[in-house]
Amino acid sequence: MASLLTRPTVADLCARFEVEHLPKLRPSTERYYRAIVRNEIEPALGAMKVASVEYENIDRLHARITKRAPYMSNRVLAVLSKMFALAGRWKMRPDSPVRGVERNIEQKRKRYLSTDELPRLTKALGEHRNQQAADVFRLLLLTGARSGEALSAKWDQFDLGEGVWTKPGATTKQKTDHRVPLSAPARQLLARIRKRNEAAEYVFPGPGPRGHRTRLKRDWAQVCKAAGITGLRIHDLRHSYASTLAGAGFSLPTIGALLGHTQPKTTARYAHLVDDPLRKATERAGAILSGKRSAEVVPMRQRRPS
Numbered sequence: 001m002a003s004l005l006t007r008p009t010v011a012d013l014c015a016r017f018e019v020e021h022l023p024k025l026r027p028s029t030e031r032y033y034r035a036i037v038r039n040e041i042e043p044a045l046g047a048m049k050v051a052s053v054e055y056e057n058i059d060r061l062h063a064r065i066t067k068r069a070p071y072m073s074n075r076v077l078a079v080l081s082k083m084f085a086l087a088g089r090w091k092m093r094p095d096s097p098v099r100g101v102e103r104n105i106e107q108k109r110k111r112y113l114s115t116d117e118l119p120r121l122t123k124a125l126g127e128h129r130n131q132q133a134a135d136v137f138r139l140l141l142l143t144g145a146r147s148g149e150a151l152s153a154k155w156d157q158f159d160l161g162e163g164v165w166t167k168p169g170a171t172t173k174q175k176t177d178h179r180v181p182l183s184a185p186a187r188q189l190l191a192r193i194r195k196r197n198e199a200a201e202y203v204f205p206g207p208g209p210r211g212h213r214t215r216l217k218r219d220w221a222q223v224c225k226a227a228g229i230t231g232l233r234i235h236d237l238r239h240s241y242a243s244t245l246a247g248a249g250f251s252l253p254t255i256g257a258l259l260g261h262t263q264p265k266t267t268a269r270y271a272h273l274v275d276d277p278l279r280k281a282t283e284r285a286g287a288i289l290s291g292k293r294s295a296e297v298v299p300m301r302q303r304r305p306s
Contacts, residue, residue: 008092010053011046014038016090017083028148031214033079040065040076041083050092053084059101070104077103108269113141113240117229124227133219135193136204137237142186144241144259147234151213153203155194163187167260178260246273249281 014037022030044061045053058080065073077098084096113121125134139150149167157166160182167178182190193203202212220234238259245255252274256267 007049007051009046010048010050011042013050013083013087013092014042014046017086021082021086026148027152028146032075036072036076036079040072041080050084050087053093053097055097055100058097062101066104071106074103074106077101110269111232111236111239112243113232113236117227117232118240120227121223121229124223127226128219128223130219132204132213133216134223135189136213136216137220137223137234138189139186139203140234140237141241142183142189143180144238146238147216151204151216153212154201155203158182158190158203160187160190160194176262180258180260242267242270243273246270247276249274 018034018037022033025033040061044064045057048057058077062073062077065076081096081098084093084098087093088096125137128134136147136150139145140147143150143165145165145167153165153167157168158164159166163182163184165180165182167180169176169178190203197203197205201210204213205211206213216234224230224232242255242259245258246252252264252267252271255270256264259267261267
């Protein structure tokens with residue numbers, strides 16, 4: 001057995017984790033995890049021996065981060081869990097000190113663009129100084145794609161004639177190719193972008209000679225401020241796309257297929273929105289079948305005058 005002096009530290013584990021595991025992840029996830037390792041884990045635990053880390057060390061770190069960022073503390077815990085699972089595989093220690101640490105309860109967000117926010121957002125996008133960023137946001141809203149999928153998209157993934165975007169498994173959360181149809185507005189947007197960047201490999205090239213754009217937060221904050229919109233994340237554009245489909249009466253399996261969900265429970269968050277067109281349909285059917293003169297939908301709480 002190695003002496004105490006030669007045993008690996010958490011910093012050593014972090015280094016191996018970054019080299020051997022992170023490159024297997026989606027680019028956006030890799031960047032996110034790398035930031036967590038360098039900003040949260042290494043400063044707190046890096047000097048400790050991997051074999052000496054106890055449950056109390058992890059629990060204390062989780063509690064400390066919780067005071068300023070409850071959701072981030074859960075992400076840190078998830079990265080630590082994977083790191084120590086790999087530490088077991090790499091013979092650094094036999095068990096995981098993360099096991100048993102309770103994660104914070106997270107409320108699933110259900111934020112969508114409202115009917116009055118959409119035109120304000122559209123106007124703000126049209127007036128935004130950086131139209132490349134504005135086009136990213138437009139594509140997200142028109143396709144329901146994840147921001148990482150859009151930012152890393154290459155032109156060879158698109159068939160604008162057929163109107164199809166084939167996302168490679170390396171960029172999707174489900175790790176499999178995802179073939180989705182494109183609406184006419186999405187095709188028109190992409191054609192306009194293509195005309196402006198005919199020689200580019202990426203739909204949204206980065207500032208350097210190679211690579212793609214990676215940053216959106218500052219532009220998103222500026223667009224939302226100009227539109228007078230608060231509490232809307234970039235990812236909520238995906239939710240807004242899905243809620244529009246649900247409100248139009250499309251089924252949960254259809255919505256899930258367009259979003260690339262592999263588990264029905266992931267799409268189930270939109271179930272309450274699907275109920276609205278179903279209620280309208282059954283009210284209309286009931287009006288017709290009961291012999292009423294009109295098949296207009298009557299709100300549940302509205303009373304007809306006597």
